[in-house]
Amino acid sequence: MKLDLLKNQWVDIVFEGRNKLYGAYDLRMSNGKTNFKSLIIGGVIFTFLVSIPVLANFLPSGDDEAVLDQKITTVKLPPKEKPKENLPPPPPPPPKVDQVKFVKPVVAKAEEVVEEPPKIKEIVDKKIGAETIKGDPDAELTVEPVGNGPKEVVEEDNNIYNTAGIEVKPDFPGGIEKFYKFVGKNYQVPEEEGLKGKVFVSFVVEKDGSLTDIKVIRDIGYGTGKEAIRVLKSCPKWNPGEQNGKKVRVLYSLPINIQSAE
Numbered sequence: 001m002k003l004d005l006l007k008n009q010w011v012d013i014v015f016e017g018r019n020k021l022y023g024a025y026d027l028r029m030s031n032g033k034t035n036f037k038s039l040i041i042g043g044v045i046f047t048f049l050v051s052i053p054v055l056a057n058f059l060p061s062g063d064d065e066a067v068l069d070q071k072i073t074t075v076k077l078p079p080k081e082k083p084k085e086n087l088p089p090p091p092p093p094p095p096k097v098d099q100v101k102f103v104k105p106v107v108a109k110a111e112e113v114v115e116e117p118p119k120i121k122e123i124v125d126k127k128i129g130a131e132t133i134k135g136d137p138d139a140e141l142t143v144e145p146v147g148n149g150p151k152e153v154v155e156e157d158n159n160i161y162n163t164a165g166i167e168v169k170p171d172f173p174g175g176i177e178k179f180y181k182f183v184g185k186n187y188q189v190p191e192e193e194g195l196k197g198k199v200f201v202s203f204v205v206e207k208d209g210s211l212t213d214i215k216v217i218r219d220i221g222y223g224t225g226k227e228a229i230r231v232l233k234s235c236p237k238w239n240p241g242e243q244n245g246k247k248v249r250v251l252y253s254l255p256i257n258i259q260s261a262e
Helices: 009-014 023-029 031-056 176-186 224-233
Strands: 099-101 127-129 160-162 196-205 211-218 241-243 246-259
Touching: 176 246, 196 224, 211 224
Parallel strands: 099 127, 160 246
Antiparallel strands: 196 211, 196 246, 241 246
């Protein structure tokens, strides 16, 4: 008899006349199913491991959740340009005057002359043009007054410039160090133990050097921002910024260091 080792017939031959209730017999009888299950499970695990790099490409990247610490600057837009008012009316068209067609003199034979040139008495007090036009003798003569022509309207520049692109930046009289000394002398730090940090403020240096539109961009609480606004309102006038040789409004921002007394 031909023996097929892939089937379980050999198990019965090996255990013929032996105790089949022993565990070894059951293990060998189920060996084929066990190997088949192992092969399927191993194939699934292998397929999963191979596909991990492909699945990783579909996962969202954590870099998109990065939080940027940006400094927000408020800029006032310039007012809308209003239509110009009270402009002088356009001058009336000049009245028509007699115009005589000018015929360019050409040396030609007598029989070839088709149009005679005007006589001297016909062009006295008349314009010379390409054709003859009859003027309006009853038209009202108007003369534009001297010096009353349209004048150039010079508009005041009220735009708010940034310190990054200004030609002459605004500064505190004596320099920025003197400004911080003024703030340190007049700023009243809240009585809070361990209070320490920076208050970021912004303001507009006007053309006359005064500070307007004072805002607190970030503070550390306990009324530190409100106190910064109070000190800046009492600040002496700055030297204004300049652009194209003229004084302009400039947006300025800076930090103020706060530290309570220990």
